[in-house]
Structure formats: C-alpha cells, structure tokens
Amino acid sequence: MTYCLAISVNDGIVFASDSRSNAGVDYIRTCSKMHRFFWPGDRIIVLLSAGNLATTQAVVNAVQRDLDDPKAKFNLLKAKHLFDIADYVGDLSQKEQHHHGPAIEKNGGSAGASFILGGQIKGHEHDIYLIYPEGNYISASIETPYLQIGENKYGKPMLDRVISMDSSLNNAARCALVSLDSTMRSNISVGPPFELTLYNGDSLEEPRQMSLKLASPYYKTLQKSWNEGLKRAFSRLPKFDWE
Amino acid sequence: MTYCLAISVNDGIVFASDSRSNAGVDYIRTCSKMHRFFWPGDRIIVLLSAGNLATTQAVVNAVQRDLDDPKAKFNLLKAKHLFDIADYVGDLSQKEQHHHGPAIEKNGGSAGASFILGGQIKGHEHDIYLIYPEGNYISASIETPYLQIGENKYGKPMLDRVISMDSSLNNAARCALVSLDSTMRSNISVGPPFELTLYNGDSLEEPRQMSLKLASPYYKTLQKSWNEGLKRAFSRLPKFDWE
Numbered sequence: 001m002t003y004c005l006a007i008s009v010n011d012g013i014v015f016a017s018d019s020r021s022n023a024g025v026d027y028i029r030t031c032s033k034m035h036r037f038f039w040p041g042d043r044i045i046v047l048l049s050a051g052n053l054a055t056t057q058a059v060v061n062a063v064q065r066d067l068d069d070p071k072a073k074f075n076l077l078k079a080k081h082l083f084d085i086a087d088y089v090g091d092l093s094q095k096e097q098h099h100h101g102p103a104i105e106k107n108g109g110s111a112g113a114s115f116i117l118g119g120q121i122k123g124h125e126h127d128i129y130l131i132y133p134e135g136n137y138i139s140a141s142i143e144t145p146y147l148q149i150g151e152n153k154y155g156k157p158m159l160d161r162v163i164s165m166d167s168s169l170n171n172a173a174r175c176a177l178v179s180l181d182s183t184m185r186s187n188i189s190v191g192p193p194f195e196l197t198l199y200n201g202d203s204l205e206e207p208r209q210m211s212l213k214l215a216s217p218y219y220k221t222l223q224k225s226w227n228e229g230l231k232r233a234f235s236r237l238p239k240f241d242w243e
Numbered sequence: 244m245t246y247c248l249a250i251s252v253n254d255g256i257v258f259a260s261d262s263r264s265n266a267g268v269d270y271i272r273t274c275s276k277m278h279r280f281f282w283p284g285d286r287i288i289v290l291l292s293a294g295n296l297a298t299t300q301a302v303v304n305a306v307q308r309d310l311d312d313p314k315a316k317f318n319l320l321k322a323k324h325l326f327d328i329a330d331y332v333g334d335l336s337q338k339e340q341h342h343h344g345p346a347i348e349k350n351g352g353s354a355g356a357s358f359i360l361g362g363q364i365k366g367h368e369h370d371i372y373l374i375y376p377e378g379n380y381i382s383a384s385i386e387t388p389y390l391q392i393g394e395n396k397y398g399k400p401m402l403d404r405v406i407s408m409d410s411s412l413n414n415a416a417r418c419a420l421v422s423l424d425s426t427m428r429s430n431i432s433v434g435p436p437f438e439l440t441l442y443n444g445d446s447l448e449e450p451r452q453m454s455l456k457l458a459s460p461y462y463k464t465l466q467k468s469w470n471e472g473l474k475r476a477f478s479r480l481p482k483f484d485w486e
Contacts, residue, residue, distance in 0.1 A: 161470065161473055162473075162474065229480075230472075230473070234472070
C-alpha cells in the first residue's frame, strides 16, 4: 500500500508521499513514490505514484525515455498544458497495464496504478490532477483543494478540518505530515521516510524538498507536539451531565 | 454503510453506533443498529449490526423468536458464556445468508453482515466480540481493547491514540463520539443520531443509554470543543526551520 497526497492552495502546492512498498506482508522495501521534473523558469512537474510498483516504474521510465528522445511526439517539455500531461500519463499507464495486466491477473494480482500530477507550466496557473488506473483524471476543487492516492481514509479527517485555499504553504505541509502520521499509525503498509515538496506558486523556481525519517528531529518534534495537542484537546471535551 | 464500535475497558463497555442506512445513495433512511437485551442482575447483552439490513434484521428477529420460545434449544437466556452467543449469532447470520444470498448476489448485491456482541453474564467477565460475515468471531485484546464494524478507517486514529484498558468509561464514550464524528465528516453514508450505551462492568445493572442528534446540546458542544481543540493543536505544531 501507499499514501500520497497533494494540496493545492493559493500560495502553491505541497506534495507528500510515504516510501513503503510491499509485495505481501513478507516482502517490504523502501522506495520513493515522488518523481520530480524541474525546469526552473519554464515548468515544474511532480508525479506521485501508487499501486503496482512495476507499472508505476514503467510509466516513469517511459516519461524519461520520451524526454531523452528529441523526436518523441510528446513529452513533458512539449506539453502546453498540465492536463495534457495528465492525459499522457494516463495513456502510458493504460498501455503498461494492457501489456502485463493479463499475466498479473492470472496470478490474482492487479497491474493497476494511480498517480497525482501537479506543478506549473509558464503562463498557466499551478494545479493538481488525480489520474485513475483507467487513465482518466480529475482536478482538485476550491472546496476540496487536495487529492489523495493509496490508503486515503485514515488521514482524511484532518485535511477536511484544516485545509482551505487560504492555508499557507507551510501549514499545508504540516497538515500533510499529520495526515501521513495518522495513516502510518493505523496501517503498517504505509511508512517513512516521508518525502515533501513545497512549490511556491507562480515562482517557477525549484521547489523546497525534504525527506523525513522517524528519527528526523523535526518529525519527532511534530509527532510529539501533535500527540500531546490531541490528548489535551481530548481532555478538555465537555463532561457528560452525570459526571 | 454503517459505523459501529465497542470499547471494553477495565471499568466496563461502551457501545456506539450511527443510524444511517442506505440502499444506494438515492435511498437513505434512519434506523437503529443497536439491539439491547437486558436482564438486570443476570445478564446484559448488546448487539451492534452492520451490512445487509435485511440480514441483520432477520438475525435480530430470530434472536427474539428463540427468546419467546421456551422450547428453543438455545437462546440469550440459556447461554452460559458470551462466546456461546457469538457462535449462535454467527450461525443465525450464516443461515440467513444462505437463504437469501444467492438471489441477492444474482443482482450484484451482498447478503453479508457483521456484528459486535458485548455485555456480561453473571459469574463471568464483561467482554466484546466481533462476528464476521462468515460466522466466525474474535474478541478484543488488552492492547487493542476496541472492535469496529462498517466504515472503520476514518475513526480509528483517535482510538489508537487515546484508548487503553485504563480509560474511564466516560472517556471511552467521548472517544467513541469523536470517532463517529470524524467518520461522519468524511463519509456521508454514516450519520446521526448516534446511539450510546455505557455498561458499568460487574454491576449487571441496566446500562446508561443516550441517543444524540446533531442538534443535541451535548453533541454540539463536544463537536465545537473538539474542532477548536484540533485547530489549537495544529496551530501549535513546530515551525519549519525556514519559517
């Protein structure tokens, strides 16, 4: 399993991902699910991936292959709109799934994969898209300015309570970490290091990047502060009338 | 969908359930999922239900039919152990599923149902059990003294942070309400009124019962306090070093 999310606020975009990959509970590894493609001044593109690891790696490899080929019909540099790239990633994903899917399904597995794509192309607004395993995609909305892939339930309540378009980029990043932390506590197939990318909207500058391990001083402090804050909030809940 | 949970602490048991039932998103109704059977001084039994409503109602009807029949081979009053009742409910559920399941599956539905059973029989400890659709069952553990059925993910993180065997019955009840509240915010198929039953362990007395609507003064105060407490905890999270 996996948990990745992107939050698109007025100030920019936060991308966050866990790094646990597993084939059954008896084969666990760590691998990045955040793929960054930066051309400062022109375009900033981030791709988060969930689902079948072979499919997602094949899609990222195909993206790279097209980038390296000046004769490619389409690639990240030739795209005019971000949603053209969403289309392209959806097509690459479907192609890979058609290639290996039948053999995988015969063994009871699934070749399915989902992606979150986000960033900015010069002349356009920053945006985020969720690309479904079927290859189609949606964008976030003003009312719900975040998208999630993988194990999305445990970490959703805090996003719903805290995040709005007016949230600062730093607050969105903190909320993404809290969301990842809640998920990790309830689902052992989601785990650190947690990767973060903070893109300042309209800057077209290389985003700020972090990788947080359990032992990272910032993550430890955040985890402790959040746990204590929740317990304090809980201890202040109103008493029942019989107490 | 549904969300029900039971928390068994040293002081007793809290049962909590939502009341939304739906057949698709275009047919929503309100119905209780908490079934109480009290014989103060002898046995206190509560059954929470999730899944196919016809199955769960048929099971509860069968329980009542056996109770009304003095010649019944087994019923709630004849049970020596609580786990005998778990066995019995599992068997009733499987019987009902075999009866109507094939016709339901032909229409793409499922006759499956899960239950949480809890309470106390004189001479034994209080306990809770989760009865799977397959009819088998598990009890809670000292490390994880709660059980959930239905939409269990959104409301799990707070239980994991707050609940232990030493939690007071009132705190367990508050945590159950917070867990229901988080679930309701993220899943529209879970909704009020929320029913609560608080059983004081070893008392064998009739438990305290509440039904909380959105407009109930206690629930409104709790919701506001929790929301503000979470936002306060969030606002106190440590700043990044670049802030």
